[in-house]
Amino acid sequence: MNAPRPSQRDIARAAGVTQATVSLALNNHPRLSAAIRDRVQAIARQLGYRPDPYLAGLSAYRRQRRHPGFQATLAWLTGFPDGDRGWRTISTFLHYFEGASQRAAELGYRIEEHNLARPGMTSARMERILRARNIPGILVAPQPHPGACLDFPFSRFSCVTIGYTLAAPRLHMVTNHAWRSADMLMTEIRARGYRRPGFVMEAEDELRIKRLFSSAFLRTQHDLPASRRLPLLEKRNLDRATFLRWYRRHKPDVIVTLWDLVYPWLADAGIRVPEEVGLALLSVRETGDPFSGMWGNPFLVGARAVEHLVDLVHRGERGIPESPSCLLVEGSWHEGRTLRAAPQSTARLSV
Secondary structure, eight states: OOOOOOOHHHHHHHHTSOHHHHHHHHTTOTTSOHHHHHHHHHHHHHHTOOOOHHHHHHHHHHHHHSOOOOOEEEEEEEOOTTTHHHHTTSHHHHHHHHHHHHHHHHTTEEEEEEETTSTTOOHHHHHHHHHHTTOOEEEEOOOSSTTEEOOOOGGGSEEEEESSOEEESOOEEEEEOHHHHHHHHHHHHHHTTOOOEEEEEEHHHHHHTTTHHHHHHHHHHTTSOGGGOOOOEEETTOOHHHHHHHHHHHOOSEEEESOTTHHHHHHHTTOOTTTTSEEEESSOSSTTOSSEEEEOOHHHHHHHHHHHHHHHHHHTOOSSOSSOOEEEEOOEEEOOSSSOOOOGGGOOOOO
């Protein structure tokens, strides 16, 4: 006969605390001190405690049926040296934050910004601040530059990062499905009759998304005859003169880019969009943009990141994961006015 499953009552008896305290500790609730949470969780492991999946499902169902009261504060951990005036000027990052904040409120949490780049701030001091504020989870915001490495003691916190800019440590991640967005965009411009697509990108922007945009573009190049495979324009500190030289030499009929700055460069040179050349953005800034291209659903990316983080907090999963997960959020087509009209047979609902 199998031994009975250890219960929360057994843990409470062994730890000398109430069953309510055990429940809070196993859910990593910030109402308890870290010392009590750690001790109760250690006893639970010693007893071989495992949550009952049926009871967990019932609890989740009950939570969904009522508006939750305030649970805890989650940290939005950023690293821009000029504070919120830095990341808040980037519309996609601001939408991540807004989506995360709204979803957090729906789940009974709130988001609080903390900046590692603040003058006099250190990782050790930041950890003390977060622990003193009983913050159980951290959303690591996109970093100022790709390839960022954070020397931060994550072991006491549940952690999720947004985007690809954090190179180390490797945390659970939520981001837009960049390769899929670029592939969808290329399918769309082919359907509109464009035959000489050109790719223009600032080099650091490509590094921010692991070259996923250019890799999707290059894959579609294999379907074209050699005469229509234009060289990519990918350059650091890309300027107007360099762009126009490339444009006049290679004569693309549509430009695929992340930069809406290309539009005034074309206009100043007397090149009409979309009459003479189409312009398709890999990530439009807002749903009301005049530019045609992909909408990366940044609000949803932020919301999904919070949902993932709250799940980790509820399960008591803290620190750097052994095998991080990656959740990709699909983008959607935004019609705009910078491409020729789609054939009637391919018309679709757009943002």
